[in-house]
Amino acid sequence: MPGVAAGFYATTADPYAQVRVERDVRQFRTTVSGDILRSDEAIVSFLLRPEAVVQTGDVIGGTAELFWSEAGFPTTAQVQLTPVATQDGTEAVSVQLGTGPGAPSLTLVRQDRSLRRLSLVMHAIKGLALPNPSLVDANAAGETLPTVMKAASIEVAVPAGIQTRSELSSRALDPQRIVNPAELEAMLREWGSPPASVGLADDWWLHVVFAGRLEGGRDVLGIMYDTQSQNADPPRQGLAVFLNTKTLSDFRQTDPVAWRRHVLFTLAHEIGHALNLPHCAERNAPAALSWMNNPFTFAGGSEAFWSGFKDRFDDDELCFLCHAPHIDIAPGTSNYAVRQSRLIAGSGGPPGGLVALAASGAPVRAAAALTPVKRCAKGQPVPLYRFGEPVFLKFTLANLGEARFPYPKSFDPSDGLLTVTVTRPDGRSRTLRPAMALCQHHPEAWLEPGGEPASFDGIFASFDADGPLFDLPGRYRVTARFAGLPGPPLAAAPATLRVLHPTRAEEIAAVTVWDDPGLMRAIYLRQPLLALDRWQELVERYEAIARDGADPDDTTAAFLRYTAALGWMQRFAPASRKRAREPDPEKAREHLRAGQHPQLPSGAAGKLRRLEDDASGVTAEPGLSRRSRARPRRASPAPPAPSARSRR
Structure with missing residues (x-):
């Protein structure tokens, strides 16, 4: 394949240009891409796919796709690469982007074979x-x-x-x-x-x-x-x-x-x-x-x-x-999974069926369901959420067959096996994209036929890496696919919920969170100290909402207490602090007692039980579960609510 050699070409002046030429001599395929940048900002990138390449002698050309840093510019342009002879024998190309008067033409020198x-x-x-x-x-x-x-x-x-x-x-x-x-x-x-x-x-x-x-x-x-x-x-x-x-x-x-x-x-x-x-x-x-x-x-x-x-x-x-x-x-540019081009997809395809096949070929019959943790109020067909109220989902996996089978105990979307999709009242769909994706060896358990289904009710769905998912009043539909069993992904039975129209105070409180990525991150990581001042302001807003008209079914206040408790259970040592904040089990217990709500995930009650047991020195006897211990436990009364400035 004569003409332009494969490799990475670049200029050294600002605006800076770089071109990548990939040539497959076995299949006679050429792919060309490049970027024009100014300082630390991309102006435009282009891609000339193999099927669009036209080679005339030593010259490579064709219609390239354009990707601009701002909207409103052409999406295609003619690109032409011509070999350039240099005095020192260095390989170089002249690149022309576009046609007609004013079309930029740059000379780039080959730097390396790697792109x-x-x-x-x-x-x-x-x-x-x-x-x-x-x-x-x-x-x-x-x-x-x-x-x-x-x-x-x-x-x-x-x-x-x-x-x-x-x-x-x-x-x-x-x-x-x-x-x-x-x-x-x-x-x-x-x-x-x-x-x-x-x-x-x-x-x-x-x-x-x-x-x-x-x-x-x-x-x-x-x-x-x-x-x-x-x-x-x-x-x-x-x-x-x-x-x-x-x-x-x-x-x-x-x-x-x-x-x-x-x-x-x-x-x-x-x-x-x-x-x-x-x-x-x-x-x-x-x-x-x-x-x-x-x-x-x-x-x-x-x-x-x-x-x-x-x-x-x-x-x-x-x-x-x-x-x-x-x-x-390029590292340091767009957020993860945000891409202008369509060179690679960011999510899976259509849901799979009910039956998955094990590696041995033996049939495994399983069913999955995704439901809101919050239950339906009396006389209501679907769960009702106040505007900005936290939304938790529960995923359940059941064995419908006659033989036991193994499954990964990884039902949170951050584990990488469960994909949750939310269809909004305006008809648009969003796939929940966790703020953090974990690459891990998934712990395995066995699911018995006709036995208790496996479940997890701690899927936090209020917002994700792309922002809030339930920011419109109206009816929502949630679906899920589980890729943890052999065969095609298992589709979960869908569920619906409704978000109520907000009061002015509820809308202000909700957008206070949604407009603040740092505060959303602190809530997602359950560590209020990451955004302490804004966290305290948020608590004060919801305290005022509760005083104006308490709703016993609203889980927001309990969730904030639960989040504060988890913060006190962690060591907090960011680089900006001279002294680390060590865990404080007593403060965590205080918040957990006040944060118990029957419609929050079961983990809240479980964490309180563990903290209470740790404080009293209770340990499980061999063979006994946490619920079958010898000493009975009495519920602790909730303490008076501390002021917002003393909370986490």
Whole structure:
């Protein structure tokens, strides 16, 4: 294929231009993409797909799709690439975007054969058992992170290797302790020092942390935690790998080769998320043998996945990684799962049927249901919610067959197996997109035929990474698909609920939350100290609403108390504070007692029972459940409500 050589071309002046040329000599296919940027802002990106390429001699041209940083501009234009002879023999091309007078024409010099470049800053909490440094060394023999990413035409550099840190904000770190998302973000800012500019190819930058375990994450192997821009901080620049999870700890002790493989897989998987790639199941490709799939939920089991996996991204993912517009892929630009182009889908396809097939081929008959946790009021056909009232959903899985079967105990959308879709009163549908996606080994249990269904009633659906889902008065329909069983996703029976028209005070209180991403994040993470001043103002607003006309079915006040209790159950140590705030079980109990409501998730009552038992020293006898302990428990009276300024 004569003419323009494959590779990455760029200018050095502002506005900065870059062009990527991919040439498949076996199939005679050429793909061209590029970006024109000014400082740290993309002006326009273009994509010339193989089917649109016209080659005349050495010149490549055709009609390209355009992706602008602002709306209102043309969506296509003619693009032409012509080889340019240089005095020093450097390969270069002249790129003309558009036709006619004034069409920009730029000369770009070939920089590399790889189409993208990415720099990683890696830190680990001192004292952890770390992988061999060769894992991230581009010059090491065998399969390494740089060789894996180079197969996707991404040149990865880890200039300083894996550096260890023993302190965060002048506080000592225990390698065995559990970390929370706020601490991960503090590590990103304090240890990583993200660059101010995210505009140029050479500026692609990610921070990687090796830590022990994630708070509340069960067996979470990795996470790309900054999915959204917060307080003007760019998103998609931080990820973490948790080395003390049960899965990785077991492999480290019994199978070092498998341990290295899983650490490498987790790194590549989370980097994929940081470059805005979804899970395979989210784009209806659950059988893909890709870094973005989950070996533990693969049809046929993890052994079937590893036996067929060729250490690569699949073709759709490779196309996105090589040619996605700058604003879709570059770390620090758009929020996770926000994409202008349609190079890759962000969610799964249509729901599956009632019957799923096990890996052995034996039929497994299961049924699923999704229902609001709040029950119908007397005489009402559907549950009624006050405007801005928290919405929790319950997912239930039942065995309709004659044989027991295993299932993953991962019914929250953040686990990656359950997809919830909300159809609004205006007819538009939204798929609930968790603010945080966990990549983990899902714990497994068995579902007996004719036995008690498995369920989870803590699905928080009021808002997600894209904002509020129930911000219009009217009737809503909620549906779900569960991808945790072999075969096609299992469709849950749909449910409906109604949001009432607001009073003026209710609308003001609701939009106070919805217009404040920091406050929504504090509520989602159940940590009011992340936005303390706005949290206190919110509590005061809802106290005033309750005084003006108390509704015993309204769960909002109880939910705020429940959230405050969870905040007091966590250690809070952001980089901005000189002293960490340690958990206070007594304050947590105080809020939980006042926050009990029969229409909140069962977890609220369960947490109160555990705190009460911890305070009284009650332990379970062998073989007895928490509900069958010897000492009877009396309900504690709710204390007087403290002032808003003393709450969390």
